[in-house]
Amino acid sequence: MRAALAALAVMLATATTGAGAQTATSSPAAGPALSPASVPSSFGHYQPPRTYSEQVTSSFYLPLRDGTKVAVLVARPAQGGKPVDSRFPVIWHHSLSATQQPADGVGSRAAGFVTMPRLTDYGYVVVQVARRGNGQSFGTMRGYHDRNEAHDAYELIEWLARQPWSNGMVGQYGCSNTGDAAAQAMTVNAPHLKAVFAGCFSWNKYDAMRRGGIFAQWGTGPTRTIAQDMAVKPVDTDPDKVLLRQAAEQHQRAVPLFEVWKALPYRDSFSPQLQSPFWAEGSASSYRPQMIQGGVPLYVVGGWRDELRDQGLIAQANIPGARILIGDWLHCENDGFALAEEALRFFDRHLKGIDTGIDRDDPVHYFVVGPNVWRSSAVWPLPEAKPASFALTTKGLVEGAFAGAAVRREFAVDYAVTCEKSGFGPTMQPCHNPGHGWSIAGRPFAAAAEYTGHGVADLWIAADTPDANLFLYVEDVAPDGTVKVITEGRLKASLRKTGTAPWTLPGGYPWHRAFAEDAEALTPGEPARLQFDIMPTSWTFQPGHRLQVTLTGSDWRERARDPQAQPRAITILSDRARPSSVTLPLIRR
Structure with missing residues (x-):
């Protein structure tokens, strides 16, 4: 299916002579x-x-x-x-x-x-x-x-x-x-x-261009x-x-749109250049x-x-x-x-x-x-795609409720991260950089598992700054260790307050109003709960492959970083009182 069609390559020719020429x-x-x-x-x-x-x-x-x-x-x-x-x-x-x-x-x-x-x-x-x-x-x-x-x-x-x-x-x-x-x-x-x-x-436009409240859009x-x-x-x-x-x-x-979007951090931000609450207008x-x-x-x-x-x-x-x-x-x-x-x-x-x-x-x-x-x-999400919750534990990603010893994992945030190749193609794609952030994987799948639909991340974090940007990549790890990023999610910690969307969300995943009055700073060192959607995909984990989640505090696509959201390190927590998990819609055929 990925072989490009040779047909349909005719471009429209246009004239350059005379008034009304054809x-x-x-x-x-x-x-x-x-x-x-x-x-x-x-x-x-x-x-x-x-x-x-x-x-x-x-x-x-x-x-x-x-x-x-x-x-x-x-x-x-x-x-x-x-x-x-x-x-x-x-x-x-x-x-x-x-x-x-x-x-x-x-x-x-x-x-x-x-x-x-x-x-x-x-x-x-x-x-x-x-x-x-x-x-x-x-x-x-x-x-x-x-x-x-x-x-x-x-x-x-x-x-x-x-x-x-x-x-x-x-x-x-x-x-x-x-x-x-x-x-x-x-x-x-x-x-x-x-x-x-x-x-x-x-x-x-806010959800598309400031996904999760973060300015990490490829184009402006x-x-x-x-x-x-x-x-x-x-x-x-x-x-x-x-x-x-x-x-x-x-x-x-x-x-320039870069200057416009940079000045609109919240969904209800007013653009001084355009004299409009432009996310809504556009x-x-x-x-x-x-x-x-x-x-x-x-x-x-x-x-x-x-x-x-x-x-x-x-x-x-x-x-x-x-x-x-x-x-x-x-x-x-x-x-x-x-x-x-x-x-x-x-x-x-x-x-x-x-x-x-x-x-x-x-x-x-x-x-x-x-x-x-x-x-x-006939419908979306698929009725046969059942939510499977994977807890972050000391034994890796484990399907089901959290159990075992408490997890407290700190990782340094690398703001110089680049992406020489972005896994699935140039531009717009997240990039897996070994050693960047924290990666946690589950056991190999015994049988093929189809992941079709929208996922949800429910994570507890702490940071040493009033804000932090958290990026999550869902990855497929092959038996030979090859890692492919298959989808992603992200959220600015200060905009973690959830609300009810004024339109239908397929699957009813978490939504953030992200008005200026909704912003809530982190207390340095204190845990905070972040719930956000993982963008949809349709991907099959083959037998022997593993589900992996990588969490980072920066992304190569970020533009105009917020100084308040640049912690030295981010800590991920998961225990019985504050269980961290990732839930994916799986079809086990």
Whole structure:
């Protein structure tokens, strides 16, 4: 399943000449061919015929309600080098550029998403729009997915529905930052938005970008120089890049997201740069009632090796009728899976009214690592995944309640830790560093045990500072000693107070409101209880392998460390009065 597809590699070509110029491109005779061998049988083997083999494109500036000009690229089905004179459903992408640059979230590594423009072959108009303050568009970005962008989406959706090549049925797609943009479009109830296909986006920005209250996020959004913006291909109506230069200069007025996020340590923090409690403003979760009221069908795509995998499952749990697909993938990747074809099946159902079989599928499809098989479920979490609690004891991780002698284990915190290789791929991944922190393992599994779902950590710690950051890695130890990090969790000790989430959490794991008033400093040397979620995965411990938990006080992805949360050492405690444990959902088949 991890072998990359060679198909679906055609990139959208655009014109650079003349006002209103159009460029015709032809796809290869076989492409983008559907690949049933890469589609699990439960997905229905949807293979409609290709109707067209050419497309024409045109790009231009479109003024929005406040006069801000955004760049638009329209790809239409064509025959004989000319656009087909007919009305089609429209699929659009609220991107960082109108020409799908690698940094837009759908670059070359995002195999399925980058090929969406070739859905013109199946009778769609596909449109790219650079968000205000980005790419070829004018304007200044305000934070990340603010209400300006959401209202832009409303205006653009309704504009797309009125065009002479549109039949009024509009769908949207995106991944990463453009997946967030697609989710934001669902919050404004545009009448003509009929379906959204979104990958690797945040449901709640605080939980995604300040996971556990800790600033250890891999990325902090787009920040480009004028030179980088000028390297973007201009729209057809600006061949000399005169307007592109003006747009690039406007982009520089934006406050870098690193500075914005660094100044927002709590969920209710107010941003002085943006004059907003921005975690709330920029989160789809804040507009859950509007999303439900709109009733737009949502298809979520995620990866077990993506930082936002829990966010996709939370979104699926909160939007009635939503579907989700999770593979053994990194951020916005889909190696070995015909993602564009699955998107076509979804859009054909909701934009063309075709019975593609998708309504008869389970809403949850997930890949199980180990046996390397796809499985589906009508519900999540899986009813057959039973919680197994592993106590931290002097004999290692022992399944069941704590017993035996008390554990008091101190480890030094190494703030110079690096990650030469992060186990499961570059960027975003936790890294096992032998000797860093404290590792505790259980006995070898006698039979295969499938770990599918959300775990929970319940730990007692002490530190010599008013705060501490605790990172937990769940690991698989092979008989030869090889260690693989399979998932993770984290929590800032001062934000340990638990509360009730204002949205559904699949599995009901601990949630932290993390308002400023919830912060409670540690008393140096005094034990404190930390309960937090472990991000979901689907992994199989093979016979002879062992479950291991590694606890650290720092992570190579940390940025702008909090001086109050830098203890010299952290102590883990576990005894009858204060038992520390890790609970994982296991299926013993």
